Amino acid sequence: QQQVKQSPQSLIVQKGGISIINCAYENTAFDYFPWYQQFPGKGPALLIAIRPDVSEKKEGRFTISFNKSAKQFSLHIMDSQPGDSATYFCAASMGHDMRFGAGTRLTVKP
Amino acid sequence: DAGVIQSPRHEVTEMGQEVTLRCKPISGHNSLFWYRQTMMRGLELLIYFNNNVPIDDSGMPEDRFSAKMPNASFSTLKIQPSEPRDSAVYFCASSLNDGMNTEAFFGQGTRLTVV
Numbered sequence: 362q363q364q365v366k367q368s369p370q371s372l373i374v375q376k377g378g379i380s381i382i383n384c385a386y387e388n389t390a391f392d393y394f395p396w397y398q399q400f401p402g403k404g405p406a407l408l409i410a411i412r413p414d415v416s417e418k419k420e421g422r423f424t425i426s427f428n429k430s431a432k433q434f435s436l437h438i439m440d441s442q443p444g445d446s447a448t449y450f451c452a453a454s455m456g457h458d459m460r461f462g463a464g465t466r467l468t469v470k471p
Numbered sequence: 472d473a474g475v476i477q478s479p480r481h482e483v484t485e486m487g488q489e490v491t492l493r494c495k496p497i498s499g500h501n502s503l504f505w506y507r508q509t510m511m512r513g514l515e516l517l518i519y520f521n522n523n524v525p526i527d528d529s530g531m532p533e534d535r536f537s538a539k540m541p542n543a544s545f546s547t548l549k550i551q552p553s554e555p556r557d558s559a560v561y562f563c564a565s566s567l568n569d570g571m572n573t574e575a576f577f578g579q580g581t582r583l584t585v586v
Contacts, residue, residue, distance in 0.1 A: 395574070404475070404562050404577030405514070450514065457502065457527060457568070459575065461514040 367462025384451035496565030
């Protein structure tokens with residue numbers, strides 16, 4: 362049972378453009394929503410995270426938008442750079458139980 | 472700190488052989504996770520330890536898989552006997568569980584190939 366659905370599977374963006382990745386979750390008990398970035402041959406690394414009591418969180422070029430009523434959240438990467446090319450995973454967790462989306466492979470073309 | 476350290480980075484083994492994956496969590500972290508990553512199923516939690524005690528092993532696929540954490544600085548994931556469908560990247564992650572959800576730090580993973 363896939364508790365976190367992520368889209369798109371892959372995304373190609375021009376340098377300087379905006380990358381948008383979307384996720385939807387099912388379990389309303391989830392209370393922590395991180396985004397992880399993974400480069401080839403590396404483990405996932407936390408990029409930015411949000412709790413459901415806020416609707417938006419911004420860190421530099423990265424913004425999470427959170428819609429609690431719709432059970433959806435998204436990652437926006439502003440001014441996308443070739444160095445942002447990686448696989449991005451959304452996740453939802455309650456306690457130790459963290460469920461990951463299937464991942465989005467982002468390619469930023471120079 | 473060097474981060475979460477996993478060994479080996481790559482393992483190729485024949486079907487039926489025993490495989491042991493190793494993990495050294497970040498010093499001071501009290502939670503340890505083993506994940507498996509495949510193209511088909513993505514990232515799956517296999518087992519979770521808190522203070523060296525297995526708390527949730529519901530993700531362990533079957534009895535061929537076992538995990539131990541004999542002390543706060545070492546954990547193993549063992550597959551015996553291994554099968555080709557076990558081929559995947561296995562990640563260990565650790566975090567400091569202070570009652571709130573906190574960042575899990577992942578190791579670089581062990582790429583297991585069972586032929």
